[in-house]
C-alpha cells in the first residue's frame with residue numbers, strides 16, 4: 001500500500017461522518033487502478049477568498065469536488081490478459097462505478113470542506129443496489145476508485161471503508177425544499193453520452209432558501225474552444241471545461257486541468273437567422289419534431305447541435321450557440337439535478353432560462369421541477385420571439401394530436 005500524503009484538509013481529522021468506524025487511515029489494497037496523468041497537480045487547499053463573493057468558500061469547495069469527480073470518471077484499470085503472461089490491458093470500470101464513485105467523492109469533499117450548518121445533498125444515486133447480496137465486488141471497486149482518487153490528489157490524509165462509502169452515497173437522499181441550504185448533484189449527467197464516449201457533465205449546485213446561488217459544471221469531454229457548428233466532438237482541441245457561476249458574480253470557464261478562469265457571456269445575436277440551437281442527442285429525452293418546428297418558425301437556418309448533458313448549458317453560456325430547447329415527452333418529470341447548475345451558469349452569463357410558458361424554474365419544490373411542458377434558454381434579445389414560436393408550435397402539436 002502507498003504512503004499517504006500529509007493532510008491538507010481544512011477541517012480537523014477525522015471529518016464529521018456519522019460513524020467513526022466508517023473510515024480508516026490505511027489505504028485500501030491496490031486493485032491495479034491507473035488513471036491518465038495529464039500533468040495532474042494537487043488541487044489547491046480550499047479557502048475563502050476575500051472576493052466579495054458571499055459563497056466564495058462554497059464555490060471553491062464545489063470546484064474541487066467536481067474536478068476530483070471528473071478525474072475519477074477518467075480512470076482506466078489495468079487487468080491481466082488471458083493468459084496472464086501476455087501482460088496487462090487497459091479496461092474501463094462500468095458506468096455504475098463512475099456514477100456512484102463521483103457522487104461519493106463529491107459528498108465527501110463537500111463535507112470535509114464546508115463546515116457551516118447541517119449538510120444536505122439532493123443527488124441522483126442511492127446505495128440500494130450496492131447493499132444487495134452479490135454487490136460486494138462492485139462496492140469494493142468503488143471504494144478503491146474513491147480512495148485512490150483522493151490519495152492521488154494528496155489533499156486528504158484519509159481513506160474510507162465500504163461502510164463509509166455507503167453512508168456517503170446515502171447522504172444524497174435529501175428532499176431539498178424552500179428553506180435552508182441544499183447541495184444538488186448529478187454525479188454523471190448525460191449517462192448515454194458518457195457510455196458513447198461523448199459529452200457528459202458532473203453538475204453541482206447550491207440552493208439557499210429555495211434559490212440556486214451557485215453552480216459548477218465539469219465537462220470532461222467538452223472542448224475548451226467553441227463548439228459552434230460542430231456536434232460537440234473535439235477535433236484534436238484541448239478538452240475538459242469547468243464552468244462556475246455564483247449569484248451576482250457572473251460565470252467563468254477554465255480548464256479542468258488548470259488554467260486561469262475567464263468570464264463568459266451568452267452570445268449577443270438578435271436575429272434568429274444567425275442563431276443555432278442545442279438540444280438532447282437522445283430523441284427519447286426531447287421531442288426533435290417539436291424543436292424543428294420551433295426553429296422553422298423562428299427562421300433558424302443552422303441544423304440542431306445535439307449533445308448530451310448540461311454541457312449544453314455551458315456551451316450556451318459561452319456563446320457557442322444561441323438557444324437551448326428541451327421538450328421531454330408527455331408524462332416525464334424533470335429532476336432538479338438535471339438543471340440547477342446549468343441554469344445558473346446560463347443566467348449569470350446574461351441568459352434567461354424558463355419553462356415553455358416563460359416562468360422561471362422553481363428549484364424549491366423538492367427533488368422534481370414543476371413546470372409547464374419544457375425548458376428553454378437563450379439571450380435577452382431572442383427570448384420574446386423564442387417564447388412566441390414555442391407557444392405556437394406547442395399549440396399546433398396539440399391540435400394535430402387531438403385530430404388523430
Ligand SMILES: Nc1ncnc2c1ncn2[C@@H]1O[C@H](COP(=O)(O)O)[C@@H](OP(=O)(O)O)[C@H]1O
Nearest residue numbers: 188189190191192280284285308309328332338
Ligand atoms: N425519457 C426521458 N425524457 C426526458 N429526460 C430524460 C428521460 N430519461 C432520462 N432523462 C433525463 O435526461 C438527462 C440527460 O439529458 P440530455 O438529454 O440533455 O443529455 C438524464 O440525465 P442522466 O444521464 O443523469 O440520467 C435523465 O435525467
Ligand SMILES: [Mg+2]
Nearest residue numbers: 186189190338
Ligand atoms: Mg442527469
